[in-house]
Amino acid sequence: DTGVSQNPRHKITKRGQNVTFRCDPISEHNRLYWYRQTLGQGPEFLTYFQNEAQLEKSRLLSDRFSAERPKGSFSTLEIQRTEQGDSAMYLCASSFDWAGREETQYFGPGTRLLVL
Amino acid sequence: SQKIEQNSEALNIQEGKTATLTCNYTNYSPAYLQWYRQDPGRGPVFLLLIRENEKEKRKERLKVTFDTTLKQSLFHITASQPADSATYLCALGIGSGNTGKLIFGQGTTLQVKP
Numbered sequence: 001d002t003g004v005s006q007n008p009r010h011k012i013t014k015r016g017q018n019v020t021f022r023c024d025p026i027s028e029h030n031r032l033y034w035y036r037q038t039l040g041q042g043p044e045f046l047t048y049f050q051n052e053a054q055l056e057k058s059r060l061l062s063d064r065f066s067a068e069r070p071k072g073s074f075s076t077l078e079i080q081r082t083e084q085g086d087s088a089m090y091l092c093a094s095s096f097d098w099a100g101r102e103e104t105q106y107f108g109p110g111t112r113l114l115v116l
Numbered sequence: 117s118q119k120i121e122q123n124s125e126a127l128n129i130q131e132g133k134t135a136t137l138t139c140n141y142t143n144y145s146p147a148y149l150q151w152y153r154q155d156p157g158r159g160p161v162f163l164l165l166i167r168e169n170e171k172e173k174r175k176e177r178l179k180v181t182f183d184t185t186l187k188q189s190l191f192h193i194t195a196s197q198p199a200d201s202a203t204y205l206c207a208l209g210i211g212s213g214n215t216g217k218l219i220f221g222q223g224t225t226l227q228v229k230p
Contacts, residue, residue: 004159031216042205042220043160056217091159095216104150105218107159 002026004108006092012114013082020078021111025094032075033093033105034067036060043091049075050097082115089113118143122206122221130229135196137224139189139206146208149182150218151191154203163204164191196228 005024013019025032030051035043046065047057051072061067064082069075079086089112093105120141129135139149148167152160166173166182166189173180179192193200203225207218 033217035218035220040222042207042222043218045217045219048217097216104162104165105216106162107152110157110159112157 004092004094004106006090006108006111008111009109010112010114012116014116015084016081018078018080019082019113020076021090021092021113023075023077023092023094023108025074025092026106027073029094029096029106030072031095031097031105032069033095034075034077035091035093037089037091037110038087046077079113082113084115087113087115118219120144120206120208120219120221122204123224124222126225126227128227128229129196131197133196135193135200135226135228137191137204137206137226139191139221141187141208144187144208144210144219146210146219148209149180149189150207150209151178151180151189152205152207154205154223156203160205165209193226196226198228198230201226201228 007022033048034046037043045058046061047067049069052069064080067077089110091107091110093107095105122139150165151163153163154160164175164180166180177194181190203223205220205223207220
């Protein structure tokens with residue numbers, strides 16, 4: 001069990017550029033979550049997948065954000081036309097849902113995005 | 117409106133004492149509540165999960181209580197150590213098994229002085 005991994009760990013980009021982050025969950029976990037965290041705040045839910053199906057998206061997830069989990073394993077989060085307000089830590093978490101009973105979410109180390 | 121609030125001020129205590137952190141919420145009906153530890157620049161690390169039908173849970177020096185009538189959870193660290201210094205997040209598990217998203221408080225920073 002190598003835990004949840006995220007790449008890259010840090011990303012600096014210029015306003016208007018597109019960025020893509022990757023998350024590799026714990027291998028047997030069927031649920032995958034994306035959260036965003038700004039300084040001094042707790043993580044805010046963005047979206048989650050059950051296997052390859054995206055089941056819920058937050059209103060925080062504007063049209064510029066898209067997430068995929070094509071084979072029910074790793075996931076990508078893409079931000080198009082980045083804005084300075086997108087600067088934050090993007091966290092991925094995974095869990096195993098067994099017969100509708102949610103288990104603990106385990107978080108990755110996060111990707112720190114800075115938009116200049 | 118829906119709110120989840122933790123101690124807004126940082127908590128400073130002496131080594132060896134018990135730290136008590138609070139998490140209050142309004143207008144939520146969580147199925148469970150989790151506590152996480154977060155160090156600067158790192159992702160949250162899971163500590164304890166307590167379900168709505170449980171009153172108390174313990175793990176080594178950690179204890180969590182969950183009062184669904186008061187809409188409050190208390191998180192205790194006994195015999196605190198400087199290594200316990202971190203930000204502690206409480207998170208509500210909202211909804212049924214169809215959705216497992218967590219709603220986080222803003223966190224409480226704990227500083228344990230030697």
